[in-house]
Amino acid sequence: MKHLIPIHVFFLFFMFTTSSIALARSSYDVRQGDQTLPVVINPKLQRICDQTDNPVECLITTIPFLHEKAAINPVSILKIKVEAVDIKIKEALDKASRLLLYSSNSKPVTFCFNVCINNYKSILESKHRILDAILLGDDKQLRVELSSNVDKIYHCEDAFEEANIKSLITEVNSLLGKMISNSLTITIDMVHF
Numbered sequence: 001m002k003h004l005i006p007i008h009v010f011f012l013f014f015m016f017t018t019s020s021i022a023l024a025r026s027s028y029d030v031r032q033g034d035q036t037l038p039v040v041i042n043p044k045l046q047r048i049c050d051q052t053d054n055p056v057e058c059l060i061t062t063i064p065f066l067h068e069k070a071a072i073n074p075v076s077i078l079k080i081k082v083e084a085v086d087i088k089i090k091e092a093l094d095k096a097s098r099l100l101l102y103s104s105n106s107k108p109v110t111f112c113f114n115v116c117i118n119n120y121k122s123i124l125e126s127k128h129r130i131l132d133a134i135l136l137g138d139d140k141q142l143r144v145e146l147s148s149n150v151d152k153i154y155h156c157e158d159a160f161e162e163a164n165i166k167s168l169i170t171e172v173n174s175l176l177g178k179m180i181s182n183s184l185t186i187t188i189d190m191v192h193f
Contacts, residue, residue, distance in 0.1 A: 041059060045062060049062065051189055051190065053185060057179060061084045062077060062080055074186050078186050085180055086124065089120050095172065099169070100114070108163040111163065115155060115156055122152055126149055130146065143187060143188065147184060
C-alpha cells in the first residue's frame with residue numbers, strides 16, 4: 001500500500017482545519033496497520049505528494065483545504081499550499097510574538113525572535129507575488145519567491161543556533177520548511193507553464 005501515515009499525523013491534520021475551511025466529504029481513507037482511518041486519499045493527490053521530499057506533510061497540509069469539487073492537479077495543489085503556508089506562518093508569527101513578549105529581556109533571545117518575526121512577515125508579504133507568478137505562469141519568479149521563503153525559515157532557526165539558545169519554535173519552523181520546500185518541488189517538477 002502507499003505511504004502508511006501514523007495516527008499522530010491526523011492530529012496535525014485536524015490542527016489545520018478551521019471553520020473557514022471547507023473539507024471535502026471524506027471519501028478519504030488511510031490505513032494505519034490493520035486499522036482504517038476515515039480518510040481515503042485521492043490517487044491524484046497521492047501521486048503529487050509522493051513526488052515531494054515530504055509526502056506526509058504534503059498530504060496533511062493539503063487535505064484540509066480540498067473542497068468537494070476541487071481540481072487536483074499540480075497548479076491547484078500549489079495554490080492550496082500557498083494558502084496553507086499563509087495560515088501556518090500567521091500562527092508562527094503569533095507564537096513568536098507571544099514568546100518574545102513573555103521571554104526574558106535577554107538581548108540574544110529578543111534578537112532571535114525578532115529575526116523570526118521579520119522573516120515571517122516577509123513570507124506573508126510574498127504571498128501575493130507567488131499567486132501572481134502562478135497566475136502569470138512566471139516560473140522564474142515563483143522559484144525565486146519560494147526559495148527565498150525556505151531560506152527565511154532556516155535563517156530563523158539559524159539565529160537561535162548561532163546564539164546557542166534552544167528555539168521554542170523549531171517544530172513549527174520544521175513544518176513550514178517542509179511545506180514551502182514541497183511547494184518548490186511541485187513548481188520545479190510538476191508545474192509546466
